[in-house]
Amino acid sequence: MIRFNNDYNRGAMECVMNALTQSNPVSYAGYGEDTLCRGAVDKIRALCAAPEAAVHFLPGATQTNFTVISAALSSVQSVISADTGHINCHEAASIENTGHKILELPNTDGKISAEQVRACAEAYYLGGEPEYLTEPKMVYISFPTEQGTIYSLAEISEISSICRQYGMYLFVDGARLPYGLCADGSDITLPELARYADAFYLGGTKCGALFGEALVITSNYLKRRFKAHMKQNGAVLAKGWLLGLQFSAMLENGEYFSAAKRANEFAVRIREAFENRGVELWVKSPTNQQFVIVNRAQKEFLAQDFIFEEVCEVQNGTVIRFCTSWATGESKIDTLTAKIAEMPV
Amino acid sequence: MIRFNNDYNRGAMECVMNALTQSNPVSYAGYGEDTLCRGAVDKIRALCAAPEAAVHFLPGATQTNFTVISAALSSVQSVISADTGHINCHEAASIENTGHKILELPNTDGKISAEQVRACAEAYYLGGEPEYLTEPKMVYISFPTEQGTIYSLAEISEISSICRQYGMYLFVDGARLPYGLCADGSDITLPELARYADAFYLGGTKCGALFGEALVITSNYLKRRFKAHMKQNGAVLAKGWLLGLQFSAMLENGEYFSAAKRANEFAVRIREAFENRGVELWVKSPTNQQFVIVNRAQKEFLAQDFIFEEVCEVQNGTVIRFCTSWATGESKIDTLTAKIAEMPV
Amino acid sequence: MIRFNNDYNRGAMECVMNALTQSNPVSYAGYGEDTLCRGAVDKIRALCAAPEAAVHFLPGATQTNFTVISAALSSVQSVISADTGHINCHEAASIENTGHKILELPNTDGKISAEQVRACAEAYYLGGEPEYLTEPKMVYISFPTEQGTIYSLAEISEISSICRQYGMYLFVDGARLPYGLCADGSDITLPELARYADAFYLGGTKCGALFGEALVITSNYLKRRFKAHMKQNGAVLAKGWLLGLQFSAMLENGEYFSAAKRANEFAVRIREAFENRGVELWVKSPTNQQFVIVNRAQKEFLAQDFIFEEVCEVQNGTVIRFCTSWATGESKIDTLTAKIAEMPV
């Protein structure tokens, strides 16, 4: 069986493993106050053209999401998200557990628009900040989204501009960031992201590392005492250098991006294989997640050799997801596309 | 400079690194639902003679502490701890952040007694469970304690018996568990711990792993939906097998225990070197943490070559801590004891 | 100007004021442990035919809602509500502030159906209680709803039956309960409510009292330590007898119900006056809240003499709400209906 069910079913890139082995006989300062983390911070600041940004390494994405959100919001403030947002659907109500409401906006292919955000903020502010409503204080988007789609530079900059108009933070979940940045047609860069977002992260877990996310905070307000928020939420790794070294290794030689680009290309090959068979797409994604609508016979046929995710039932079949990743080998794509070619109608 | 400042300044045991390398080309199911975790669970259940225990792997100790405590308690229940308990002093009020009061009891060398626990529970129950008080529902102790001391089997069993009498959970923080179990004079075993505690953990981070703690839950009530509590608190590692494989590797060949035993012996050599110079102990510890009281000249002399922790100021000097670990080499102990022998009076 | 904007713009019924005056020279035990509260508890248990029910008096409805919900739910459990539910729209995210997600279901005239509730529970349980989802553990409905509509006995009993099937609590917000019970066409009684709901309350604030709600808990699990939850949430009034005496007074002579019935009749007269002018109803309500759609000229004409609430803008005008209450005098209805009769088209 070949796993295409997600992008975190394999360990780490060779460069990460080598760096890990190399660091093993050395002793380091704890809690991320070490030379390896400092090196990684410098690299990330440089890539983002954001020398003043705070960069923190956290073990996981759910932790990163609720730590940032709860650090940013007072108890009468809330966060805007697409109804399909990861924080709204996949994290066991971890945001509400920190005491904050998620203001859900209906998504279009996983995305929300500046116009929707404006309407949500206006309803609160034109209403005179009524005491019985929470204040929308942050906008959370994912890049790419849960559906694999991406925001354009224009879309991000418009959302950012609404955020600034209403004093809201823009927080970008980048668990799959390089897949988005390197997607065909993507027109946004790290320095632009750093300029438009108040906080965002470079995903590690799904992008070549064993685990870990690199959070970039550009908002001065959010920087304050952030590490105490991390500590309180169990997000300060004792052996912090393990996170720094992984990001250094992946960024050093650019494999962080080149592997994502390759994974996207493989994903598009999968999509095209389905399209060639006349299979309907659930959403057209340029990144490493592909969603197609198959019938029962097709699903069972593919399930003979491959593990994939069943997303939901729709009118004309089942939505299934195939993920590639930095670890996907070309031969597995060949095997899959060959199988798709033989798939029943 | 040689680091004796803590027991988490080095990567992982060779056996862990090898297992990690070996697993790298293989794909696994996510979130701890993989074969490596299942293997580690089986080993731990066997070692604990607790075939019904739930075993979960969490990335870090702070997370483990607040996840267990908040999963166990309703909002009007609280946890009893020594005033020096890790959860009360070193975790940025993470327990209070989940909504629960810590009922602090004064410690004796880091420990609390069954009698103190009984008095605390009685005050509540003899008072008729008054509505204006929180209900003490859990006792948290560390084995070994923050001061490196250990509870005897008799002490643990008495505390456990008070807990059961009053319907309180006993939760044992085992971030340094093997150092305690393998200490000279320690008379408690894993099966006994599993019998007397409702939940406890085998520390990984400080005991030979890169990171991770293995939580053992014997209370049926606490088992229920525990993984959802983990998920909500960001404590479910996407690549969960990374945790399972580390515990398997360390337990497989017994190095988890033998390395702790060696570290304890090294620690005692350090203590004896100080005692030989007439230096006063702050507390007499049989485990890998040693606390001595030095004067300014001594502190500065030692700081020339070694990194250690300053704990607090006392009447007759500064309390400093030296930690050994699974990674400490004998030559470093030789260097340190030689230096101590030359220390000014 | 005559206020029809809400049902809490006047003090209390004469019988309440008299009881208050009578109690003033007497000293009582605190925190609701007094004879007046005991008398009120007995009356309410008798009216509900629920001799085992726990009855508590809380100062306000928002407090009652979040105290019940947070007392009932563990941190990985959530509450189902209509998207228009009071807890979801009017209470400044007080439920999320206690750490719980509201699972919103789309409403039909303010109501949700047993079928919707079943689908929501099934999605969770058929999915195998996935760790990344919160567990739906309570259903919150209002009787009458925010739109003034009422559930039939059949509807409530079906929702209750789904709740019991899935181990969920049914909690009925009764801030306006007597208006619902005494509505034309209402077929539910207090004993039935006590049988089908695990907790519900008899509203005081909007129904004749100065302030206060009488919470009835029939679920044994919810009864446990409930007063500690109240205390923790500031919901134990020091001079608790003030709440007991108000409910006793209103229930003693049945004015609690007769006044609600009269208010409903007045409300229907208002509705009919609008209908006679061909004004469209937003929702057809049999209780003390009436919602009609008026144009700008009509709104401004009515606003000359009356205070009412603007609910929202719709295609063909503005939805405005007129509330009657236990305190509404017939002459004010005459004045209003006369004005409506003169209203521009």
Added chain:
Amino acid sequence: MIRFNNDYNRGAMECVMNALTQSNPVSYAGYGEDTLCRGAVDKIRALCAAPEAAVHFLPGATQTNFTVISAALSSVQSVISADTGHINCHEAASIENTGHKILELPNTDGKISAEQVRACAEAYYLGGEPEYLTEPKMVYISFPTEQGTIYSLAEISEISSICRQYGMYLFVDGARLPYGLCADGSDITLPELARYADAFYLGGTKCGALFGEALVITSNYLKRRFKAHMKQNGAVLAKGWLLGLQFSAMLENGEYFSAAKRANEFAVRIREAFENRGVELWVKSPTNQQFVIVNRAQKEFLAQDFIFEEVCEVQNGTVIRFCTSWATGESKIDTLTAKIAEMPV
């Protein structure tokens, strides 16, 4: 039986009852946005010489405490309090329930000193704001304290000055404020309190009102969105005018203060009666609460005719508390002192 067990066993002053009756036929705007509240706000601002202060009316003291504290603190900030502070002992961990640690300082007769507060803040700031500690951000004191003692102007101003040096808020629990202000030897006034504290309240429940506390906020930061915090915590009374009118009535004719002064004098008569019998004081209080140490025979003798509170057991007997209040009649003091005079040795 005569109740001396607390200062909230009677309804309200005549002036309050009259105002209540007078307001009953009138309709008002809700949620404290009415003319009666505005009048009370003006009176309080004038008495405090604080025209810019925000004044809010909340139903109860526990609510006021946790609403202010949780509104003021971020999740990594904590509140300093005497270990005997009301929030630490009598409110069912309501502060921790909002996610904040109480940093307990040992009390001296219920009070803490500026020096203790400084040491607590310094430990944090000299330590470099370590990430594993919460930030002390507020100091909570009671005036008078739980033991009936009072702070001098010099003490309050020193604590305030330390607070400002370290950027901490000073919050004064004034549930019994007039008893403190009017105590023999008290040298602090409302304008001084408004100058030195960032927030404090004029107690109503224990000082002549049926219920309610008048919160004065002078800190601009704390003023922001405070009413949303109140709403979220269920502390916005629907019929808010009921609170405004009570404070207006009590302050109008100065009875708020004169009744407290009389209660203090009565309390001192009780204390002197005990002193005349050679009974030891537990603490020497100039306010309406008196604490004496009696033996078993004395306690039982007094319990024949009076209800009082047993505070705790000490070496030489039981500490019992007698409370007077605005409602205490002189004849009851005569009866009590006569009984004390006959008390066994």
